[in-house]
Each structure stands twice: as C-alpha cells, then as structure tokens.
Amino acid sequence: MSxxxxxxxxxxxxxxxxxxxxxxxxxxxxxxxxxxxMGPNGSGKSTLLKSIMGVVQPTSGFTxxxxxxxxxxxxxxxxVPQRQDIDWDFPASVWDVVSMGRFQKRGLFxxxxxxxxxxxxxxxxxxxxxxxxxxxxxxLSGGQQQRVFLARAIAQQGDLFLMDEPFAGVDIATEExxxxxLKEMKDEGKTLVIVHHDLxxxxxxxxxxxxxxxxxxxxxxxxxxxxxxxxxxxxxxKLTTIAKISQELENKEFPIRHK
Amino acid sequence: MNVWEHIxxxxxxxxxxxxxxxxxxxxxxxxxxxxxxxxxxxKRALIGDVISHSVLPGVAIAFILTGVKNPVYFLLGAxxxxxxxxxxxxxxxxxSKLKPDSILALxxxxxxxxxxxxxxxxxxxxxxxxxxxxxxxxxxxxSMSMLDVQLFSAIAIINVxxxxxxxxxxxxxxxxxxxxxxxxxxxxxxxxxxxxLTVVTVAIGVQAVGVVLMAALLITxxxxxxxxxxxxxxxxxxxxxxxxxxxxxxxFISYSGTGMPTGPxxxxxxxxxxxxxxxxxxxxxxxxxxxxRQNNHVKINNENVLKDIYKLADKGLKTITTKELIDKExxxxxxxxxxxxxxxxxxxxxxxxxxxxxxxxxxxxAREVIRKxxxxxxxxxxxxxxxxxxxxxxxxxxxxxxxxEIEKYLIKLLERxxxxxxxxxxxx
Numbered sequence: 001m002s003x004x005x006x007x008x009x010x011x012x013x014x015x016x017x018x019x020x021x022x023x024x025x026x027x028x029x030x031x032x033x034x035x036x037x038m039g040p041n042g043s044g045k046s047t048l049l050k051s052i053m054g055v056v057q058p059t060s061g062f063t064x065x066x067x068x069x070x071x072x073x074x075x076x077x078x079x080v081p082q083r084q085d086i087d088w089d090f091p092a093s094v095w096d097v098v099s100m101g102r103f104q105k106r107g108l109f110x111x112x113x114x115x116x117x118x119x120x121x122x123x124x125x126x127x128x129x130x131x132x133x134x135x136x137x138x139x140l141s142g143g144q145q146q147r148v149f150l151a152r153a154i155a156q157q158g159d160l161f162l163m164d165e166p167f168a169g170v171d172i173a174t175e176e177x178x179x180x181x182l183k184e185m186k187d188e189g190k191t192l193v194i195v196h197h198d199l200x201x202x203x204x205x206x207x208x209x210x211x212x213x214x215x216x217x218x219x220x221x222x223x224x225x226x227x228x229x230x231x232x233x234x235x236x237x238k239l240t241t242i243a244k245i246s247q248e249l250e251n252k253e254f255p256i257r258h259k
Numbered sequence: 260m261n262v263w264e265h266i267x268x269x270x271x272x273x274x275x276x277x278x279x280x281x282x283x284x285x286x287x288x289x290x291x292x293x294x295x296x297x298x299x300x301x302k303r304a305l306i307g308d309v310i311s312h313s314v315l316p317g318v319a320i321a322f323i324l325t326g327v328k329n330p331v332y333f334l335l336g337a338x339x340x341x342x343x344x345x346x347x348x349x350x351x352x353x354x355s356k357l358k359p360d361s362i363l364a365l366x367x368x369x370x371x372x373x374x375x376x377x378x379x380x381x382x383x384x385x386x387x388x389x390x391x392x393x394x395x396x397x398x399x400x401x402s403m404s405m406l407d408v409q410l411f412s413a414i415a416i417i418n419v420x421x422x423x424x425x426x427x428x429x430x431x432x433x434x435x436x437x438x439x440x441x442x443x444x445x446x447x448x449x450x451x452x453x454x455x456l457t458v459v460t461v462a463i464g465v466q467a468v469g470v471v472l473m474a475a476l477l478i479t480x481x482x483x484x485x486x487x488x489x490x491x492x493x494x495x496x497x498x499x500x501x502x503x504x505x506x507x508x509x510x511f512i513s514y515s516g517t518g519m520p521t522g523p524x525x526x527x528x529x530x531x532x533x534x535x536x537x538x539x540x541x542x543x544x545x546x547x548x549x550x551x552r553q554n555n556h557v558k559i560n561n562e563n564v565l566k567d568i569y570k571l572a573d574k575g576l577k578t579i580t581t582k583e584l585i586d587k588e589x590x591x592x593x594x595x596x597x598x599x600x601x602x603x604x605x606x607x608x609x610x611x612x613x614x615x616x617x618x619x620x621x622x623x624x625a626r627e628v629i630r631k632x633x634x635x636x637x638x639x640x641x642x643x644x645x646x647x648x649x650x651x652x653x654x655x656x657x658x659x660x661x662x663x664e665i666e667k668y669l670i671k672l673l674e675r676x677x678x679x680x681x682x683x684x685x686x687x
Contacts (some may be wrong), residue, residue, distance in 0.1 A: 079441035102441045108428045136489045213407040
C-alpha cells in the first residue's frame with residue numbers, strides 16, 4: 001500500500017440476503033484527487049460508499065480509511081447520501097439540515113456554538129444557498145436540495161468527501177456550480193469520491209476511476225481505465241454472467257460465504 | 260345543569276378524583292402526542308396499532324403469573340410484549356421478503372389473538388380479581404384509580420423530558436438515518452430508545468383509551484400539527500397541546516353525560532382538533548390553499564382583461580368600450596364588470612361612461628403579460644420544435660405563472676429577442 005493511499009477496500013463482499021451487492025472488491029484510492037465510481041444500475045456503487053461509511057456492514061473483507069478503522073478517523077470523512085433516499089417533506093429548514101453537519105463535533109446534546117454557526121453560514125455560502133437558509137426544505141428544487149446536502153457535508157470540515165450521485169436530477173446550473181465547487185475543494189487538498197452515472201462527463205470530472213459491476217472491473221487513473229475494453233466489461237453483456245449467478249444464489253438460497 | 264355549573268363542579272375540590280383523572284388523561288395524551296410525532300415523521304403510523312394490540316398478551320400473562328391486579332405488573336408485562344412485537348416486525352423485515360404492511364398486519368393479529376385467548380382463559384379461571392381486565396380492550400379512563408393516575412403521569416412526564424433531551428438524536432434518525440450512521444452515531448441504540456419510549460407510552464395509554472383507540476392518540480395530534488408548522492419543535496409542542504387539551508375535554512364531556520365513554524370522547528375531541536388544523540393551517544391548510552387558488556384566479560382575470568384592453572389600444576382604437584371587450588374579445592359581461600371594477604380600484608384603468616382607459620400603471624402591467632406570453636412562445640418554438648399554431652394556447656396559461664426571475668432567465672437564454680414566432684414585437 002503506497003504512502004498516499006486514502007481508502008483501501010480489501011476483499012470486500014456485501015450481501016443483501018443472499019444476493020451479492022459487492023463481490024470480492026479490492027482496490028486502493030489515492031488522496032487529493034477527484035475519484036469517480038461508475039457502473040450500471042444495481043452494480044453496487046452506493047453500497048460501496050455505504051460500506052466505507054459503515055452504514056452497511058460487509059459480509060466479509062474490510063475497508064480502511066487513512067490506513068485505519070473508520071471510527072478513529074470518522075471526523076475527517078464527510079458523507080453525502082443520495083438525495084432521493086430522503087423525504088424532503090420533513091419539517092426542517094435549510095439551516096436545520098446544514099447544522100446536522102456540526103453534530104459530529106458537538107455530539108447529540110451540546111448546543112451549537114457561535115463558531116459552529118459561522119461554519120454553517122460559510123458552508124451555505126460556498127454552496128450558494130445562504131439566501132435560502134430559512135427556506136423550508138420541502139420548497140426546494142432538486143438542485144437546491146443537492147446543494148443543501150453539499151453544504152452539510154462541507155460544514156463537517158472533513159478532508160475526504162464521499163458523495164452518492166450528487167449530479168442525479170439536478171439542473172445544468174447546479175451541475176456547473178457543483179463542478180466548480182469540487183475543483184475548489186480539490187485545490188484545497190480534499191479528496192472527493194463521487195458515485196456518478198453519466199459517461200459523457202466522466203473524463204472531464206475525474207482524475208481516477210473505479211469501474212464496478214458487483215465485482216471490480218477496473219480501478220486506476222482515468223486515462224488508463226476509461227477505455228473501450230473496460231467500459232464494455234462494465235456496461236456491456238459480458239458480465240451478465242455475474243447477474244445470472246447472483247439470481248441463482250438468491251433463488252436457490254446458496255451461500256457464497258460460509259461462516 | 261348548565262354548562263357553567265358543569266365546569267365549576269368539574270373543577271371543584273369535592274370532585275378531586277375527577278380533576279385528577281382529567282389531568283392524568285391529559286398528561287397521557289400529551290405524552291402520546293409528543294412521542295407519536297416521531298412515529299408519524301418516520302412514517303410508521305401503523306406501528307402504533309401493532310404495539311397497542313400487542314400489549315394485550317403481556318397484560319394477561321402478568322395477571323396469570325401474579326394473580327393480582329397491580330398496574331405496575333401490568334405495565335411491565337405490556338412493555339415487554341410490546342417490545343417483542345416491535346423486534347419481531349424489524350427482524351422479519353430484514354430476514355424475509357414479506358412486504359412491511361403484511362408484516363405489521365400479521366404481527367398485530369397474532370399478538371391480539373393470543374391476548375384475547377389468554378384474557379378469556381383468565382376470565383374463566385374463577386379468580387375474582389380478574390373482573391375489569393377486559394377494560395384493556397376499550398379503556399377505562401373514568402374509573403382510573405388515584406394510584407394509576409399518579410404512576411401514569413409520572414412515567415408520561417419522564418417520557419416527555421427524555422424526548423426534550425434527545426430531540427436532536429430523534430430528529431436526525433427520523434430525517435436521514437444513513438447520514439446519522441455516517442456521522443458515527445449509534446443509530447440502533449437511538450432507535451431502540453425511541454421504540455422503548457413509544458412502547459411505554461402505548462402501554463400506559465392503553466389503560467386509558469383501550470387497545471383499539473390507542474394508535475389514534477399517537478398519530479392524530481402529529482398529523483394535525485404538521486399542517487400548522489414547518490418546525491419540528493413547534494410540531495412537538497402543538498401535538499402535546501392537542502393531546503393534553505383532548506384528554507381533559509374528553510374526560511369532561513364523558514363526565515357530563517351519563518354512561519358516556521371516556522376514551523372514544525378523547526379521540527373524537529382529538530380528531531376535531533386535527534380536522535380544524537387540516538382546514539385552517541396557515542400555509543398547508545385546506546382553506547389557505549383554496550385562498551391561493553382564488554388569488555391566482557383573480558390574477559389571471561385581471562391580467563387577461565388588461566392584456567386585451569392593451570391589444571385593442573395597440574390596434575389603433577382610441578376609445579375602448581366595455582361593449583367592445585365583450586364583443587371582440589368574448590369576455591363574459593358579468594365577470595368583466597367585476598374585474599374592471601377591481602382594476603379601477605388598483606389604478607390600472609379608469610372607467611368613464613362605458614369607456615375603459617388604461618393608466619400608465621395598467622400599460623406597464625399589460626406589456627409585462629404580453630412580453631411573458633411572447634417570450635414563452637419563442638422558448639417553446641426554439642426548444643420544443645412546436646409549430647407556430649401550437650404555441651398560443653400554452654402561452655395563455657404560462658404568461659401568468661412566469662416570475663420576474665424566470666423572465667430574466669428567459670430573456671438571457673433567448674438573447675433578448677425582438678419579435679415572437681408570429682412576428683409580433685416583444686414589448687420590453
């Protein structure tokens with residue numbers, strides 16, 4: 001493992017029931033880069049982020065961040081969950097949601113300090129949402145919701161950002177805004193890991209790519225990985241064998257891990 | 260007895276018991292309303308029903324084991340079987356392909372079935388102490404003993420304090436569970452604690468209003484409160500107030516007539532509160548939304564009439580009469596009259612002896628509507644390849660909706676066009 005490795009996945013397998021979402025995935029990611037995780041629907045992209053964040057437990061294998069257990073470095077990692085997973089009709093304002101980014105620092109009981117409030121304002125400003133601070137989250141457009149989530153992650157003040165589909169269902173203006181924000185963050189030395197599904201923009205957005213289809217297809221600098229062969233392997237027909245096997249495992253209740 | 264006498268007797272010292280019962284019920288309902296807010300926000304409304312039906316076997320078993328009617332034992336039994344029911348629901352959900360609603364329905368019926376069987380067995384056991392156990396089915400608020408009330412109120416108050424303390428935890432897991440996990444919070448513990456509070460509340464609430472109505476106490480206050488506010492804190496406060504008031508008023512009503520059941524009255528009062536909130540809510544309420552629609556209607560009428568006056572004037576007509584608007588632009592005479600009166604009040608037009616004269620303010624407003632209409636036509640033809648004869652109807656509707664920001668955006672996007680697809684000039 002090289003010195004600038006930020007995330008390591010070792011033989012990571014995650015099963016939902018008996019169906020594998022990730023199967024023996026093994027890679028390392030370099031720090032201070034913009035890294036894309038790509039693959040077709042249901043290829044385990046979100047699951048990968050979730051297992052790095054400890055949201056889902058791996059069935060076998062492990063992930064490490066900064067060569068350590070996540071729990072010891074959790075305050076350096078910010079997570080942006082998928083916007084569509086949340087009920088935006090929840091009674092909360094933009095400010096309320098972004099202040100969640102400070103809960104890690106303050107815990108579940110301590111009041112937020114003036115410093116926290118400054119950080120929240122700054123984060124809102126970076127995401128271009130300061131004017132919406134008092135707005136009800138149910139009144140936001142998709143792009144604005146996404147920017148609220150980004151502001152919340154920024155408010156955590158981590159070095160590593162894991163983002164689940166931040167470009168899904170946002171307008172062009174927001175996409176451009178997010179891209180320039182990401183560049184800014186990269187220049188500040190942050191590492192960004194982004195689940196993405198738009199092949200057209202992949203080359204311009206990412207320095208490094210992880211191609212996933214339940215199993216790892218390729219991982220490396222974009223110029224080496226974004227090739228016809230790897231893309232066909234990821235999106236094309238060849239790996240449907242994996243899908244067929246997965247279906248068998250689920251239907252016939254075969255185990256792939258014996259404990 | 261008139262109402263006032265009712266009220267004075269109700270709160271007199273001689274009626275101390277009744278007073279305590281009403282306050283006790285009030286506190287119970289308050290606790291249920293507050294805890295239920297999270298049940299509601301987590302979209303687990305049916306879980307309330309499951310728990311309340313599932314406490315029954317616990318109560319029966321507590322009686323079978325101890326042989327005495329002690330509220331503490333009942334409470335313990337109820338809490339344990341309530342917790343088991345929640346655990347089963349969650350466990351089955353992760354381990355099977357059954358849909359959540361089926362799991363809830365199955366758990367509810369199985370537990371309730373077992374509860375009824377056990378209660379029937381107890382009733383036939385010949386133990387004299389068993390009489391009144393069936394009150395768990397329909398509640399017995401009015402016949403609560405002082406000990407019951409004290410015990411329940413104490414627990415309910417602890418309950419409310421816990422929620423105040425853990426507000427942040429409960430809010431974050433209700434809004435975004437995965438994010439809370441990502442922050443490293445012990446989500447399972449928080450969820451477990453919230454479940455415990457819910458079960459405790461249901462277990463004591465069941466003794467007041469019974470198994471069947473308990474779920475209403477959890478969910479109804481929150482669903483009403485949601486219509487009144489967009490803040491979770493205020494929602495909790497409103498739910499609490501609805502609950503407390505319904506508890507007291509419900510007891511009062513059932514006391515004022517003979518043989519009137521307490522639990523059902525509490526639920527009826529609660530529903531009345533919620534119904535009023537749904538109707539009267541300032542932003543989300545039915546009336547508020549009707550008002551918005553009404554205002555839109557007025558705006559559309561105003562703008563349409565202004566536009567037509569302007570167009571007629573633009574064609575070179577010096578004086579425009581109401582009659583021309585009716586004949587040429589097909590306005591309904593009655594509606595037109597009221598719209599014109601409104602426009603005159605707003606200084607958009609002057610009405611002189613059947614003639615309509617646009618004021619400067621009116622001209623500006625009319626040009627704005629026409630501008631939006633034509634911009635939208637250009638936008639449609641440019642981005643949706645619609646033929647020129649398909650544009651007008653769409654723009655008729657959209658011209659009233661375009662906000663100044665969207666207009667600015669359109670002008671920029673279309674590079675400040677001079678004419679629309681019908682070669683009419685855009686009035687800037």
